[in-house]
Amino acid sequence: MTANLRYLLLSLFTLVGLVLPSTGCGDPPSGIDTQLEIRTEPGELVFHPETAEIEIAIVNNRDVDLFVGDFRIEGPDWQSFAIIDDIAASALPKGAKISLRIKANPGDFVGPGEHRSAVRRKGEASGKVGHNEFRVGKAQLVFTVSEPLQQHESFTQSVQVSFEDPSWWQQYALPAAAKILMLVMGFIMPLASLLTWMERKQSAMMQDRIGPNRANIRIGSINLRLWGLLHIATDGLKMLFKEDFIPKRAHRALYTLAPLFGLIPALVVFAIVPFGDALCYDGLFDTLSQADVDQCAAGRGGTAMQIAHIDVGLLYYFAIASIATYGTALAGWSSYNKWAVLGALRASAQMISYEVAIGLSLVGVLLVYGSLEPHAIVHAQMDSYWGIVLQPVAFILFFTAAIAETKRAPFDLPEGESEIIGYFLEYSGMRFGLFFLAEFIEVVFVSALLATLFLGGWTLPFGLIGASGFTSELAAQLFFAGGGALLTALGVLIWRTGPGGELVGGAIALLGLGHLFLATWSLATGWGTELPHLAIVLIGMLTWGLKILVLCWLQLLIRWTLPRFRYDQLMSLGWKSLLPLSIANIVLTAVVVFFMMPSADRGDQGAKPVRDAAGNPLDARVQLVDPSAAKSVRQPPTRRPGQ
Amino acid sequence: MTIGVKKVSLTRTTRDQIFLPAIFEGLLTTAKHFFKNTLTPGMGDIETIRYGDPDVDVKDYYPDRFRGVHRLMYREDGSVRCVACMCCSTVCPANCIAIEAEDRNDDREKAPLSFVIDELKCVVCGFCVEACPCDAIRMDTKEHMQPTETRAEAVLGKVDLMSRGGPSVAVQGGVSPDYRAEAPKADPRFSHDPR
Ligand code: SF4
Numbered sequence: 008m009t010a011n012l013r014y015l016l017l018s019l020f021t022l023v024g025l026v027l028p029s030t031g032c033g034d035p036p037s038g039i040d041t042q043l044e045i046r047t048e049p050g051e052l053v054f055h056p057e058t059a060e061i062e063i064a065i066v067n068n069r070d071v072d073l074f075v076g077d078f079r080i081e082g083p084d085w086q087s088f089a090i091i092d093d094i095a096a097s098a099l100p101k102g103a104k105i106s107l108r109i110k111a112n113p114g115d116f117v118g119p120g121e122h123r124s125a126v127r128r129k130g131e132a133s134g135k136v137g138h139n140e141f142r143v144g145k146a147q148l149v150f151t152v153s154e155p156l157q158q159h160e161s162f163t164q165s166v167q168v169s170f171e172d173p174s175w176w177q178q179y180a181l182p183a184a185a186k187i188l189m190l191v192m193g194f195i196m197p198l199a200s201l202l203t204w205m206e207r208k209q210s211a212m213m214q215d216r217i218g219p220n221r222a223n224i225r226i227g228s229i230n231l232r233l234w235g236l237l238h239i240a241t242d243g244l245k246m247l248f249k250e251d252f253i254p255k256r257a258h259r260a261l262y263t264l265a266p267l268f269g270l271i272p273a274l275v276v277f278a279i280v281p282f283g284d285a286l287c288y289d290g291l292f293d294t295l296s297q298a299d300v301d302q303c304a305a306g307r308g309g310t311a312m313q314i315a316h317i318d319v320g321l322l323y324y325f326a327i328a329s330i331a332t333y334g335t336a337l338a339g340w341s342s343y344n345k346w347a348v349l350g351a352l353r354a355s356a357q358m359i360s361y362e363v364a365i366g367l368s369l370v371g372v373l374l375v376y377g378s379l380e381p382h383a384i385v386h387a388q389m390d391s392y393w394g395i396v397l398q399p400v401a402f403i404l405f406f407t408a409a410i411a412e413t414k415r416a417p418f419d420l421p422e423g424e425s426e427i428i429g430y431f432l433e434y435s436g437m438r439f440g441l442f443f444l445a446e447f448i449e450v451v452f453v454s455a456l457l458a459t460l461f462l463g464g465w466t467l468p469f470g471l472i473g474a475s476g477f478t479s480e481l482a483a484q485l486f487f488a489g490g491g492a493l494l495t496a497l498g499v500l501i502w503r504t505g506p507g508g509e510l511v512g513g514a515i516a517l518l519g520l521g522h523l524f525l526a527t528w529s530l531a532t533g534w535g536t537e538l539p540h541l542a543i544v545l546i547g548m549l550t551w552g553l554k555i556l557v558l559c560w561l562q563l564l565i566r567w568t569l570p571r572f573r574y575d576q577l578m579s580l581g582w583k584s585l586l587p588l589s590i591a592n593i594v595l596t597a598v599v600v601f602f603m604m605p606s607a608d609r610g611d612q613g614a615k616p617v618r619d620a621a622g623n624p625l626d627a628r629v630q631l632v633d634p635s636a637a638k639s640v641r642q643p644p645t646r647r648p649g650q
Numbered sequence: 651m652t653i654g655v656k657k658v659s660l661t662r663t664t665r666d667q668i669f670l671p672a673i674f675e676g677l678l679t680t681a682k683h684f685f686k687n688t689l690t691p692g693m694g695d696i697e698t699i700r701y702g703d704p705d706v707d708v709k710d711y712y713p714d715r716f717r718g719v720h721r722l723m724y725r726e727d728g729s730v731r732c733v734a735c736m737c738c739s740t741v742c743p744a745n746c747i748a749i750e751a752e753d754r755n756d757d758r759e760k761a762p763l764s765f766v767i768d769e770l771k772c773v774v775c776g777f778c779v780e781a782c783p784c785d786a787i788r789m790d791t792k793e794h795m796q797p798t799e800t801r802a803e804a805v806l807g808k809v810d811l812m813s814r815g816g817p818s819v820a821v822q823g824g825v826s827p828d829y830r831a832e833a834p835k836a837d838p839r840f841s842h843d844p845r
Pocket residue numbers: 738741742743744745746747767771772773774775776777778779
């Protein structure tokens with residue numbers, strides 16, 4: 008492509024990037040009008056049969072002090088819901104919030120027969136439900152808001168309350184299937200195959216070589232090489248068409264099963280990795296609060312962005328990840344080849360040395376965040392600091408042990424390609440491909456776990472973004488300006504790499520210019536603190552993916568930088584360094600956590616009455632919130648200026 | 651006399667034993683290369699010559715003494731310079747040059763009726779070029795012999811070889827065509843004049 012054409016295209020992209028957003032195509036969505044009503048968190052209550060009660064908070068996000076009261080349930084099913092701790096009327100200073108709990112009586116909704124007040128849409132069949140089924144219930148929580156000085160200025164506000172019992176199918180099977188498809192087909196597999204290319208290309212770049220760049224595709228007269236990316240496809244094809252060789256004296260059944268033992272656990276452990284907070288089905292284009300998202304994360308009206316919300320979380324990972332060793336050991340043993348057996352033995356010995364350190368290095372993290380469940384750990388990191396700040400030693404220990412678990416250099420003894428070729432010595436074709444793929448999937452998983460436990464999962468650093476939008480206008484401007492500058496620079500760099508780069512680089516630069524435009528838009532209008540739920544979810548998933556990509560890059564960098572450890576060095580590193588260090592880390596963390604813990608958690612329950620600015624005691628349930636942060640939804644309980 | 655053994659201390663410093671500082675140094679070095687090579691337009695530090703790429707002319711990279719496919723040079727009047735002296739076919743270790751001579755009809759020299767080089771046999775030693783007394787055969791094309799579909803296509807004849815050739819202004823035989831007339835008279839003191 009001639010230079011002139013390039014510059015023409017570049018200026019065209021620039022022009023489109025600047026003009027398109029300003030014509031309204033990239034018009035940022037406007038937030039809800041908060042001046043009309045005060046905020047409730049969550050904005051809608053959804054009950055399931057097993058839901059005991061839901062706490063709802065009423066937040067005064069207006070500029071004046073208000074009175075709230077006269078809470079009541081109205082609507083078709085008003086008898087079946089109850090307010091547990093009723094509040095007659097209470098002052099609600101600006102920025103403060105008051106919370107109360109609502110309870111549903113599931114017995115009222117159970118079949119059989121036609122229920123008088125069942126809500127049906129027009130055209131729906133009669134609301135007959137079976138014996139052990141629940142019907143849908145609907146009501147509203149209504150309350151009155153008034154300004155203290157102008158009683159007549161009061162208005163009522165209502166919150167939708169509903170009861171539903173979605174089928175197992177709707178509640179679990181469908182969302183889980185969708186999430187598995189999305190995560191495995193949309194992220195893990197593409198990234199793992201990308202890593203096969205990245206490994207070769209990155210090592211080439213680190214060693215001043217060119218790397219794979221021969222596979223190409225010809226469209227008309229344009230010959231696209233795409234920096235060798237097409238090698239992914241050609242390698243896959245090659246693997247599929249290679250001879251599937253089984254040694255004569257191999258144990259056929261185990262030989263065939265071993266690659267699956269390697270691959271399946273590597274995929275299954277992803278079930279516990281949260282790739283976002285939660286998705287609310289109904290509020291995709293509304294601004295939601297953290298309470299809404301929490302309700303969706305609990306499965307009511309939405310779904311957590313995590314395939315399986317298991318309370319034992321990390322224990323599940325330790326259990327499943329050890330199964331992968333069977334794949335290695337069985338492959339080596341069943342091949343009937345002494346070198347393969349040596350590889351299998353090395354793999355087993357290595358795993359034993361590292362499993363212990365892996366488990367113990369994470370105990371410090373569990374102590375700090377008080378949970379085994381990755382989703383909860385990410386939430387805990389949102390409230391305090393990322394794991395890498397609080398547990399730097401655990402980060403390094405876990406990273407080291409996890410690299411050993413992936414069986415890659417500098418811990419690639421089971422493979423040992425320069426001496427014993429390793430446990431998959433006899434494998435060929437796609438069976439070998441499965442081992443290869445499993446290794447890369449493990450790399451992705453280690454990155455995902457590191458990102459979740461130590462780098463805040465899907466969250467942005469410094470709490471830039473919350474459930475309802477960026478936490479401040481400055482945060483939005485920083486995010487979009489930084490992201491825009493990075494993307495534009497990257498696009499221009501890719502543009503300059505040559506043929507094929509114009510299109511990709513131009514698109515990325517265009518995206519970057521769009522970001523820069525949003526940054527200026529935010530500067531001009533103060534936009535950014537209230538974003539639609541879908542945008543927050545997408546930003547979260549992108550952040551998560553980006554963190555994983557960077558960590559994968561880091562792992563490849565380590566793999567191509569460090570020489571391999573000798574067998575005895577590896578053992579002594581595992582048993583004599585990592586293990587004592589992780590135990591020391593646990594002890595130190597435990598001591599620090601005990602003394603840093605808020606006194607309330609140590610059984611010292613000194614609740615003091617909450618007072619307003621004038622010193623008058625308020626209703627005990629009213630919490631004063633930092634007025635400057637009145638818009639921010641999450642408030643850590645330790646920051647109460649009123650106390 | 652005994653041979654002294656120099657003892658080198660192998661004690662490790664704490665810094666060595668922690669591993670991490672050295673590891674970070676190493677990562678920094680490799681990362682530096684990675685970013686330089688990926689982000690610099692062009693090739694960064696990569697010195698690989700991409701032989702065979704359509705947009706790369708290998709002739710820019712080959713040294714001048716590179717021995718490529720043979721060519722036959724011609725005189726100012728366009729006729730072949732070769733005088734069919736058979737020097738090249740004699741010296742050729744692969745025995746791959748076949749020349750048939752004919753009369754040039756200028757009372758002085760022969761010319762090749764046919765001049766055939768089997769490039770499949772040629773070992774690219776360059777002896778033929780060295781042997782040629784009249785700059786008739788050269789290997790300075792910087793061209794690789796391309797693969798052919800049949801063996802016959804790899805056998806180059808006079809026309810093929812001359813199509814790559816160019817005019818050579820070297821003085822024929824090292825002296826002008828009229829060398830016999832211009833030849834210095836032999837010194838009667840030292841030699842016997844055969845005439
Ligand atoms: S290069 Fe060597 S082998 Fe080839 S034709 Fe000349 S003398 Fe013969």
